[in-house]
Amino acid sequence: MLLANLMAFMLFGFDKRRAVRGMARIRERTLLLWALAGGGGGAPGAFAARRLFRHKTRKRPFVRWLWLIAAAQALVLAGWAMI
Template identity: 45%
Template structure:
């Protein structure tokens, strides 16, 4: 069960990070974008730390208040829950 959890969290964070990069690339090309709903969904499913890293690495969505405030908060909550699970 623990291996599944660690694998899932690693994959969802890689996915969320990648989504930010893809959306940034599409924004520059002014083509069809990934919806904010999809970005948030990947974050709520456990990928907030990866999405936050992607926001900073690609400088994407960093001026949007919801992302600027919400993503770090969600990442802290998810990391806290993960640490609680590991320790207890």
Template identity: 45%
Template structure:
């Protein structure tokens, strides 16, 4: 896949994640329908972890909620480990992922 396309998709996912956190924060203050934590964590899992962390920091939202914080930290840790593995040994990572299918 083209690197520019991957970057564009990741940017879009992160913007959507940030906006979902914004909506949830506003809804929490107004006593309205909330975005499920499963949805927020799912967006982080599919590549929106930077948007999630930025939203947490800038909006001060979901910063003390457990197990939300721990699960988000685990997602970020796994994503960092995969990124490091990709940089160090991209062929090994591709073989490992292919063997899972």
């Protein structure tokens, strides 16, 4: 879980740097898959990076998918906590 969060965070930062420099970008699908990755998921790392780097804040479909991923991960973690 820590690796997924760290990778999501770093990829968002890397993508922001490439965006500012006008270079080829990381696919949104890749960013979302890293947010989804790991036992509890990398969504917290993705949200932290979005806030810190002010990246991917205006793209509504992307933001919607990220929130759906976070909600699904929260439900899974809540289910595990109840066991």
